[in-house]
Amino acid sequence: MSDGQDRQDGGAPLEIEVEGLRKTFGRREVLKGLSFGVPRGGFLSIFGPNGAGKTTTLRVLATLLTASAGTVKVAGHDVREDPMPVRRAIGLISHNAMLYPDLTAQENLRFYADMYGLTDADERISDLLERLELSARRYDVVRTYSKGMRQRLAIARAVLHRPRVLLLDEPHSGLDPRAVDILDGLLAEIRDEHTFVMVTHNIAKGLEWGTKLMIIEGGRIAYEHAAGVDHDAFSAVYREHVHDGSVL
């Protein structure tokens, strides 16, 4: 199935367990049986061409899509049978901010805090806004924010309820270099407390962060390897496995 099967990432318990995941849209099968695991504290980088099924995989993990077959467990809970604890355990950062533009930063975070039933909402919001350098603009409507500021606020939204697992859907896309630095700074700050799955086109970032690398093509895992591959070698592997050759 894959070149570098390695299940024993230091023996930590698996935070994400995917077994035989299939997803069909109508009669089109997008995921054709994926199996992989991510140990607690791990960082899985998923690469692959557009339409390969990367985002679909991530959305299944996020409970936004239901699997057609197979079992998916996140933080010890089955995403289909028991989605509520999974939702509490995950945060999603994507290139869409998922923020209400007509509400202020405070109101947006307050809304999500209520949705997650946070008991210490006010302190948590203040603390996050402080760390993300958004305190000064706290009572401004999000519509007036720059792209980078929105992305920072999106990160605050995603980690607000202290999720154990962070799902990143091309978080670097559309960011200017300064925003990329801020994002990376934040990731570094929260890296130790979380398990990550990142879908990305950005090979450099994927290799930099990943403890485990995976290429999905045509709904299957085409390549799976522990980290420690250098950029050139990985690019070669990518070209070998992905036939449209759209390597960055």
Add this chain to the structure above:
Amino acid sequence: MGGWAQFKAIVRKDLIRELRTRDMLVSMILFVILAMIIFHYAFTVEEGSDLTWFTGGMLWVTFIFAMLLGLNRSFAQEKDERCLDGLLLCPVDRVTIFLAKTAGNLVFLLIIQAVAVPVFALFFIERSFLGDLLPFLVVLLLADLGICSLGTLLATISMNTRSRDLLLPILFLPLIVPVLIAATGATTLIFAEGTGFGSLAMRMLFLLGFDAVFLVAAWGTYDFAIGE
């Protein structure tokens, strides 16, 4: 568990948003009053034409069309910034989302009606119907609930389609006809003759039944309407 807090959070979020931008309410109120003026010109055949027997019809046609405008907006903002994903990621029962969205739309409709009904009475109703206010309000609330629950369910579906706001009236209007028939009849009787609870009871029960049936239908299907 926590459903009530989440319900409140969603409703409050929608209210804050709307009261801040007012883009939906202002348009809806202008639309409603303009529609009345249009009706006046459309139905006045000669000097002093008696429009009494049209009042219920004018009122509910106006409200239903105004609600169509509002319903399209109500989900447009969730969709535009992918906020719906954010909402669906939360550990919230989908039915709670439905109930909160329905309640929010109901509040907007009631705000519109609070402005529109007095203006309407001023324009079209000669006899004082203050004594009949209570049956009128009961009919209003029951019909509103049906309009908002069914409208919210259908708006959830239509927002995910290619034609969005074009589709909603086609789905919504044929389904809402029973409410239109019952509410129009009841309202006209109240305005024209001051009919009280007694002879309106059947219509009120009917509206109540409609609300119950479609709340249950939405309860059973909303997961599918909003998911995937």
Add this chain to the structure above:
Amino acid sequence: MKKLVSAPALFVGAGVLLVIGALLAFWYAPIDASSMGFSQKIFYYHAPIAAAAIAAFGVAFVAAIVYLRTQDLLWDRLGYVSVRIGLLFSILVMITGMIWGKAAWGVWWAWEPRLTTFLLACFLYAAYWVLRSVVDEEQRRATYAAVFAVVAFVDVPITFFATRFLPEGLHPVVVGPGGGGMEGSVALSFAVCLVGMLLLMAALIRRDVEIELIKDRVTDLKTSLGG
């Protein structure tokens, strides 16, 4: 699908019954004693067509619920086809109803509860059609269509009930409380026509589902060839 009876057998059965029913209606059942006289004969087709339309929408309703539970596209195809056949029968109901109306009341169109309800049902299921055409992704289309089919089927009897609030209708109540009841010969002719029409509906649905499934296979084959 169940292979108990083949589609051609259903068509033959329906055809035989409908012909016998027509013969019975014209030569066995008596000429109507009321003002309608001979033109009352259209009742033997009009009412069974209406029953078949309602039954087809009923099939679509059940198929919708089963689809939502199983997510199996076969049920979506059954629902889609049933709505189409139901729509076809509804249009026939309105045409025969208008003929009836012209003969009985002297007008082509009367805002009469049953006719009005069928008119609205036509628009409802036409909306179902439009809804399907504006959703590209197949599973989503099937899901939305199913939700709408459930809501629509629940709405139709409610609409019919609501029309009772309107000023008096004209429709004869043949069976049911206060109805005139049917003579034996009338009842037999009617029953034969009814069963024939239901069989015809089943045969049409049966055939169309098979066509849809073949279309699906063609699409699949095209996709697999096209890469």
